Amino acid sequence: MMKCKTLKIREETMNSYNSKRFSGYTTLFMTTALCVGGLGLSAPASAQMMLEEITVTAQKREQGINDVGITVNAFSGEIMKERGISTSEDIAQITPGLTVNETAATGVPLYTIRGIGFQDYSTAASSTVGLYFDEVSMPYSVMSRGLVFDLERVEVLKGPQGDLYGRNTTAGQINFISKKPTAETGAGITVGFSSFETLDVEGYLNGQVAEGVNARLAFKTTQSGKGWQKSLTRDDTLGKKNIYSLRGLVNFELSETVNLLLNVHYSNDQSENKANTVYDGRLIGLDEFSAPYKQLFPYAVSGETPPWYSTGDNRAADWTNSYTDASGTVFNLRPKRDNQLKGTSVKLDWDITEEISLTSVTGYDKFDRVESNDWDGMAANDSGNINTTDLEVFSSELRVTGQTDKMLWIVGAYYSEDKMDELYNYFMSDSVYGNGSIAFGISPFQFAPILQLHTRYNQKTDSQAAFAHVEYNVTDKLRVTLAARYTEEDRSWSGCTFDAGDGSLAGFSNFAFGATLSPGACSTIDDDPASPTYVFGVIGSPNINDAFHVYEETIETNKWMFKVGLDYALDDDLLLYATFSNGFKSGGFNGANSNTTQQLKSYGAEEVNSYEVGIKSTLLEGAMQLNLSGFYYDYKNKQEQDLAVTFVGNISGLTNVPKSRIYGAELDMQWAPAEGWFVSFGAAYLNSKILEWEATSNDSSWPTVVTFDASGRELAMTPKWQLNAGIDYEWEISSGLMMKIGGDVNYQDKTTGGAQLEDATSAYTVANLRATLSRDNWQVMVWSRNLFNEYYYPAAYTGGNGPYVRSVGMPRTFGITLSYDF
Template structure:
């Protein structure tokens, strides 16, 4: 990475400047300001964040804008302990909190991190990539939330809360322009009366200039075209009845990011996972460029990458547009009804979201076609929550029912002509595939999930200083799955299987081999018979889960300003299926549910006459049957698989601080430390395994993937008057993420990186308008939050954005 020394100097300077300026503010006898109270709804009712005995990171909408947050994924920049990465180019972001994450790239995989928009769950992360806009606040809840939240998760929750309609007429607009010809426009209008209030908000982000440059030709990638619209209407027919209706729409026709290839020797592996064309021109003695470094290899330049724009089948003559891009739409509706009756509040929350996409991605980081895909997805999610809450003496209580159902249809068209399983087999002398190379695959699956739960939550203030929290949730879930990798229109997969097994498969036939010895259609039972085609069949399975989970917590108010708390909580995440290309039915066997028990103690202290909030927590996780990537041993080789890790442990500590040394200066700091270890796991040994024999190795003692040991963020902001009624503001922030090991896959490891942002703003002290100059990734750090095997052959890295800068102008009539 470049500028390392400069970054370290700048990092130390920023932190030491915060202390120095704060010291000047105090020694100058400046009166300390008081922090505003942060109100959260983490426990389904409004509470001060300082009075809730759980770990929460809360951010206002203004903070999100200042940090340049565009999507849910960007919240990781602000939250130590939260990471977002990917393990393939399939358009599926992977969230982890405190090392608890599921590194599966399948669209159908539910996340360990629950993501909610106005209390409506988005159970599949592919649905969450729309714009974040007109947001009141974001709450990141860390640790299993085993009672109040609808879709079972083990890592925690991220809650996005939108700004709500107002009775007073109010409107606002902001416009930004930055490098790479990027512009953004966001606006809202709100108003009403005592009976009806409405709010409409929109945002668009556009760029007609790519930020990635092809390493082999004059081509750019990275144009943006994404827009979002939300409307909210409140009806207050009586003092006791409230109805809120919401509709939203997101359309995204942006270009996707491409990968950069790196040599596996950098992480102790061979140069590549499998050979591919045109690598032979550089690595084989007969190659025209033998001994030279392939020009598409990474050069530690975040803007350097490569990709494929089109593929023409040599068999059908059909041309496919496979340039990395997406055409995605999310449409949603929600209804929230609240009724105050007999001293209680009955709440009904109904949500429906439909997500459709056609998305092309390039895994392999090259102009060749080792691994590219087009995903066509149709996803529908419905949820209904009904709860009743009240206060009885020293008790606050909530009880409720939850139901959700979703349907997913996924068509995954895969291109692999230049892989070792395709034409790459010829120069590399792999005779098994040279005669009948596999060029295209059609993977299709359907998944239906029904989940129902009953839950309860009690907070008992049994003395002036002690509060007991009890929560429980019982969930029943059923998931039906049916899928197969079919012979594509070119027939190449069928040609290969027919040559190997004497079958007669054609386009549209299932090509997944039944390798279950207990099945009557086991491949070795029917091979050589007229029934051999019966060994290739759609895999169908249903898994059911029913489980209790819950929590018990004790809060102790040491003083009016200091809260000590302890919590034992339990969560689980239900099992699922492998949505990757499949060669055998054993590869598609479901993985089991995972379970996590958390033990956490913490403190929340309001100090220095209300000018400082200091929170700290330490925790220990007993993690059982963690869902994780592994190798699946198949007829065509060792390919993508999923499994459960029997035993793991995580321990860590976190601290965050907000401090106002004066009414002009603010300092924020957040730090997270993690120590993770797999205690028991016999993973597949890819070097010793060959179908149908699977050899395992003991990998106990390794760290979990996506679990950086250290992460922190720090922000300093200072404002001062420059003219009558005008204020100038200068701010800077830094975020650091430690390196990761990649778990059992060294190619998934990442290096540590540090990012700096800076802002200079001018506006009246009323906040009615603001002009802001900003720069993000100020030092132009070349960093990659994700790395993995790029499909079949190369190892690739997915780089973050280079330095961006621009100006934002905003105006709000309500201030």
């Protein structure tokens, strides 16, 4: 079948550019595509340049990226270094249509592609965006930090990808692909020094260790001795980094037709976490605060502005360093991570015949963390937590690929199993539920304040699937793709919010319901009228304690997913494509603090029908690559935050939005207007709308649930516009000595917050600048990120129980990076 030219600029004559450096530079521009990603540039004939095709593995085999009938962005490892992409969350900075935020300070990043995401801060929620590291799924986004180094490329696939990817998701996937071992002996090191006393060191060793055995060892460490956030109320800073990561890859050529790749990786993160910044809610049309807290009382009386309110200063924040309970036990609450990820994977490739090959990928990862975070943005204890998480994930995929003159087919099976145990230690002594109730005289908490909670749960998920994918060339120009996948998934959950051992939660339950719970007892209340232990069925009886128990549930999901695609190549420079795909994400459970069992009931699976058309074109005799796509999503039962109406008020809940829709368009342009010049531009437009949803109102109180019609509102985290633009110029200073100057600007439009207005964010623009001097195997780059010190906040929410907070982005930073390849 004919295909558009997806290309990388390469030196045609040796008297103008160093071939190695120029090729690496051009990969930057090739791989920022929005619609089909990584698309090639070419220059006019007078520049004496020619184009070379780039390959990706978005569809589980090597293909030219312009021959892939799906929407995918691809970014090389060199580009990510140049743009300062050091974590998986940073990918959103260079990918219109992708956002990363959080809805609470729990250390869980939330990925959203084209408005499809799940605004749940619980560790237990599997990611709506599939995350794959060397073809192995990381189903929980909390696991995604720490492995972004020594990458060959990253691929961002947009839209449901259920036919070829193991874990069921609706938004798309992000594939992180490591550099593989080769027989060529080599080594390299990169050292960077930047603002806030930050040191980055990354390196690799590569080569042949025996006949048919090649190995690659890569490492990265980031150390920062100075925090970038400053306390608003005391002399204290936050934001030090202490990260170590290591990856070893060994490739065994077992025979001419059999190849085995072993991957062993480890990451240790001892960094400080980011704190929030409090603001006056009246700035966005809300009340000043969601609920009163102890520290607010003197300012509420005097009418003065609390000193921890701040807007406009991207270094300003506040946090709590410790809490001492009634027994004298001191808890270290300073926002910090103690996280370790260790794992291994094995990939086997076997060419059974010239036309048929077999691939097996098996992976195991273990993630352990003790992570403290501050929700409330104050030197107070309205909301703080320590999460202790033990998570294990095993997966295995077996697939067979075959090809004839006109047809390519893939069939396979997938199995995964994960287990999660978590203690969510929550501190709230200054909140409206704790001692804040005494200051403001709020009943019943002033008589029995709740100071601390222990939410403990375990979750087990088993998933198995069978899939088939067929591409048939009807003619030299027309290709049809048909694919299907059947998935069976079981998810079991058991959990409760326990008294923390201080007796405060048990004391509240005893005061309010006449129970006789002991310190440490499960205190989640059975509020299901159909249950034999319904609280109002046993209240006043000797069995009242039975109304406080662990909640258990198992859900089963059995679903088909489909895909139909058409590609039509008008000529070598113009490809049209259209796809229909269907995807789903299974239901789950609420891992937040619970007051009632109804709050913990499962939410259902969500489903998306995606319709997309696109065009890939090479223009101006190869000097420009222009790509366009448009899409429409029919979104059913979207998983979303809601309020749970409980005895203690409206607290964290999860639900399904029955109907919503999203449509949009994306553009990517790459242009080489003259020798040495490269220009890139990308844009993503989104329009989302809730079509049907009766959301829970803040005015509810148990047992009455008041709802409001949320239809007509936008979905959360759907900025109408996201824009990228970049320009670079490279020239030769002297024989072999190259100079390159470049910059990029990234814009994200405001978001509404969906049904929760406090989750809204403002539009922002971040600009970056860099200059690189290089020769052969070394380079020096000086750079600035957030050049104009833009104040922006990618996330905003209620800071636990009382204040409204923003999670502010980093200020302007400067640095110098030195690289040398041996």
